Amino acid sequence: MSEPLSVAVVGFGVMGRHHANVYAALPGVDLVAVVEPDAIRRSAAAELYGCATFADLEGLLAAGRMDAASVASPTSTHHALTSRLLSSGIHVLVEKPVATQVSEARGLAALSRRHGVVMQVGHITRFYKAVQQLRREVRRPYLIEARRLTPTARIRDVGVILDLMIHDIDIVLGLVDSPVADVSVAGHALNGTPFEDVAAAQITFANGCIARFLASRVAPDAERSLVVAEAERTYRLDFGPPRDLRGQPAAQGTRALPGADPALGGADRYARGRPALADPRDRSDPAAAASCPTAAGGPRGLSHVARGALAGVR
Numbered sequence: 457m458s459e460p461l462s463v464a465v466v467g468f469g470v471m472g473r474h475h476a477n478v479y480a481a482l483p484g485v486d487l488v489a490v491v492e493p494d495a496i497r498r499s500a501a502a503e504l505y506g507c508a509t510f511a512d513l514e515g516l517l518a519a520g521r522m523d524a525a526s527v528a529s530p531t532s533t534h535h536a537l538t539s540r541l542l543s544s545g546i547h548v549l550v551e552k553p554v555a556t557q558v559s560e561a562r563g564l565a566a567l568s569r570r571h572g573v574v575m576q577v578g579h580i581t582r583f584y585k586a587v588q589q590l591r592r593e594v595r596r597p598y599l600i601e602a603r604r605l606t607p608t609a610r611i612r613d614v615g616v617i618l619d620l621m622i623h624d625i626d627i628v629l630g631l632v633d634s635p636v637a638d639v640s641v642a643g644h645a646l647n648g649t650p651f652e653d654v655a656a657a658q659i660t661f662a663n664g665c666i667a668r669f670l671a672s673r674v675a676p677d678a679e680r681s682l683v684v685a686e687a688e689r690t691y692r693l694d695f696g697p698p699r700d701l702r703g704q705p706a707a708q709g710t711r712a713l714p715g716a717d718p719a720l721g722g723a724d725r726y727a728r729g730r731p732a733l734a735d736p737r738d739r740s741d742p743a744a745a746a747s748c749p750t751a752a753g754g755p756r757g758l759s760h761v762a763r764g765a766l767a768g769v770r
């Protein structure tokens with residue numbers, strides 16, 4: 457029998473606990489250590505898993521070898537911690553977003569190739585069964601609308617685009633088989649940090665498909681939904697509680713799919729078969745017309761922070 461894979465978790469907050477729980481339960485895996493600057497969380501990890509704990513990554517690296525590590529620390533620390541691990545020959549599962557700058561993300565990918573180790577980014581929503589089913593069924597969408605709203609502004613070191621909208625951008629880029637032609641975005645920073653708390657963005661693809669995104673962490677209610685319109689039918693995916701976009705009980709024909717991650721938002725719902733929406737290329741449709749940028753060009757809008765966050769989409 458082969459040796460178990462030895463794994464460490466770096467950052468033992470909300471997501472780090474999920475990573476640690478899974479590693480502790482996986483056959484063939486040894487959770488050997490947790491790195492966490494907060495002493496109370498370190499004690500909790502030691503008690504829960506009986507593993508070694510360290511206040512910083514250097515302590516872990518000095519103490520011995522491991523095969524792989526999860527990085528689940530605040531986003532602003534991902535680049536430094538992941539670089540250090542990859543350069544030490546350790547495979548890394550780094551939580552999304554991989555870094556705060558596109559250049560840093562590319563640098564990490566290059567580093568993983570140079571050292572012959574795997575770097576995987578924790579885009580967990582990509583693996584929801586409903587999302588995978590969408591990827592199998594969707595052929596040529598012409599309009600996509602993604603809403604990801606929450607009242608909780610817990611994460612303060614990046615804006616809502618890198619924190620929340622990134623999930624929808626990742627899903628949409630996996631659904632539309634066409635290069636990005638245009639990006640526009642506007643946002644507002646409302647919580648006293650330089651980072652946007654609400655953002656509205658639009659990606660127009662070369663094949664004409666329009667994807668509209670709304671993300672907020674200052675919303676009165678939580679909502680996570682994705683609507684994908686094709687000529688033949690419209691798909692609706694509700695990541696949240698079982699209600700449809702108008703807050704009514706889910707429409708007949710909606711079915712819950714297995715594979716939802718309760719920790720990340722409960723039911724993973726999916727519906728299809730509704731009549732197609734209006735053609736977005738028809739400027740007489742106000743909703744479609746409002747969504748159409750007037751000219752091709754780079755990201756534009758009110759918030760330079762938001763613009764920067766979308767810079768990697770092209």
Ligand SMILES: NC(=O)c1ccc[n+]([C@@H]2O[C@H](COP(=O)([O-])OP(=O)(O)OC[C@H]3O[C@@H](n4cnc5c(N)ncnc54)[C@H](O)[C@@H]3O)[C@@H](O)[C@H]2O)c1
Pocket residue numbers: 466467468469470471472491492493494497512513528529530531533537551552553578579580581611619720
């Ligand atoms: N995949 C998903 O769906 C998903 C969901 C939520 C959060 N995330 C991502 O996971 C990351 C962590 O988010 P969270 O909600 O768990 O945050 P959190 O604040 O709950 O946890 C972060 C932990 O990292 C610790 N930490 C800080 N600096 C550190 C360092 N230098 N080394 C090691 N640990 C350090 C903090 O003390 C804290 O315990 C973020 O990048 C976030 O975007 C991903």
